[in-house]
Amino acid sequence: MLIFWTITLFLLGAAKGKEVCYENLGCFSDTEPWAGTAIRPLKILPWSPEKIGTRFLLYTNENPNTFQTLLLSDPSTIDASNFQTNRKTRFIIHGFIDKGDESWVTDMCKNMFMVEEVNCICVDWKKGSQTTYSQAANNVRVVGAQVAQMLSILSKDYNYSPSNVHLIGHSLGAHVAGEAGSRTPGLARITGLDPVEANFEGTAEEVRLDPSDANFVDVIHTDAAPLIPSLGFGTNQLVGHLDFFPNGGENMPGCKKNALSQIVDLDGIWAGTRDFVACNHLRSYKYYSESILNPDGFTAYPCASYRSFQANKCFPCPAQGCPQMGHYADKFAGKTSGEEQKFFLNTGDASSFARWRYGVSITLSGRTATGQVKVALFGDKGNTHQYEVFRGIIKPGTTHSNEFDAKLDVGTIEKVKFLWNNNVVNPTFPKVGAAKITVQKGEEETEYNFCSEDTVKEDVLLTLTPC
Known part of the structure; x- marks a missing residue:
């Protein structure tokens, strides 16, 4: 008991x-x-x-x-x-x-x-x-x-x-x-x-x-x-x-x-x-x-x-x-x-961690080719690195979009630089261009449009200005 x-x-x-x-x-x-x-x-x-x-x-x-x-x-x-x-x-x-x-x-x-x-x-x-x-x-x-x-x-x-x-x-x-x-x-x-x-x-x-x-x-x-x-x-x-x-x-x-x-x-x-x-x-x-x-x-x-x-x-x-x-x-x-x-x-991998996100849309022009397409943004506060937007068959008239996180806020975007390459020897030296590039900042509803009628060879920069 x-x-x-x-x-x-x-x-x-x-x-x-x-x-x-x-x-x-x-x-x-x-x-x-x-x-x-x-x-x-x-x-x-x-x-x-x-x-x-x-x-x-x-x-x-x-x-x-x-x-x-x-x-x-x-x-x-x-x-x-x-x-x-x-x-x-x-x-x-x-x-x-x-x-x-x-x-x-x-x-x-x-x-x-x-x-x-x-x-x-x-x-x-x-x-x-x-x-x-x-x-x-x-x-x-x-x-x-x-x-x-x-x-x-x-x-x-x-x-x-x-x-x-x-x-x-x-x-x-x-x-x-x-x-x-x-x-x-x-x-x-x-x-x-x-x-x-x-x-x-x-x-x-x-x-x-x-x-x-x-x-x-x-x-x-x-x-x-x-x-x-x-x-x-x-x-x-x-x-x-x-x-x-x-x-x-x-x-x-x-x-x-x-x-x-x-x-x-x-x-x-x-x-x-x-x-x-x-x-x-x-x-x-x-x-x-x-x-x-x-x-x-x-x-x-x-x-x-x-x-x-x-x-x-x-x-x-x-x-x-x-x-x-x-x-x-x-x-x-x-x-x-x-x-x-x-x-x-997204953030950076080390200090400084801050990033600014941009959305980019490219309408291609020129010849059909295989390769990758990159852009860099230039603004009144600075410019970004080249960021890849598309990789594959580059076809005139097609539009490709991507987003990237830049290390700085470029401010008011004044121009965009376009670059393409494929690292393949092509004896015809095709020329590719961007008829139109639309850029948007993540926080803004405004879209900025840039145009060009030119085409360029591989690894040659093409500058697009506001349409």
Whole structure:
């Protein structure tokens, strides 16, 4: 009988679960949906605020290189700092095994200072993140509550509205932002930078980042391949109002170098090995940081899939326009429709990542030949490389179209240069031309037409001017 009651009490205790409470933050339990589920089988409680040691490091336009520490326990540190209530505040929250004074975090603040006056607060919770993954995933809850506590202090003591606040979280930090947002009504925006998958994908909304956590939630997915077997760290689940999948969201260009070359071209072996192991996962914050300085360099197109995007089925932008992935995503007019919205774009394989997409249509003239046709665009801001539009039988009167991602915005297109070749000796030296070339920028409805009546031999440039 004693054994029966012992087992019964044990089972009741297991069902009830454990709970820990922290002053000003509330209580945290290890019951469902936080633990004891298929996605979160381990029953782990978050560490105490003292053990996690979260720090709020303030950088502003006045102190871009050295931080001022804001203490939850001593709000007078806010008074003594350069925090200004007439500016927006952007929090940057790092992820697993990272730290808040890492160079990418401070570099992101510095990019912001180049385009705006802003309070940039780096949330450093390295003690809570540099532990086992399961423990760090649960520490997210306390760190999120602390961010919410800071927002509450700003609101109550300084009349500073959450509508002026933007939380930017990478990896586990995206879910920290989600926790803070769920505790802060009226929060303006959360940006999730490759929110981590393990222990979060498929969980209840209160566990992870979701669209209800802020008035506007935008997400950049760069490592969305399944964790098993592909070792993708990021979630594939749509968790925002706008979900961006650059380069398809799984394999980022430039991330397939061998370990040695990756380490050699980065400062420090730690940065190099980390970049090699988690290159796709880290691309999300690199894209975001660059987007701050490129207001139109990350145009993203609504599309059913990346395959459709690659097949040129999602160009140009629809009537309501296209959003910019990254810093300026909140300028998109239709940002919070009731439906989940997926957007695709391509980037470069290394910094600079920004790209500008063009659609080109060529109507051929001259002789029939076999080969490839290329064009280069010339505008008032510069010119592109030669991009291939068609390869096969070049037949007069036929029209061929393609899209490409240029490394720069050429501005107003003034002329187009046409080139063809086939690398086959042809004693008749056929001449081929382009009677008409139509060019369209992805973000614009306007089409630009260029014409020529001339034809040229292989490898000879033909310049087309506006019709």
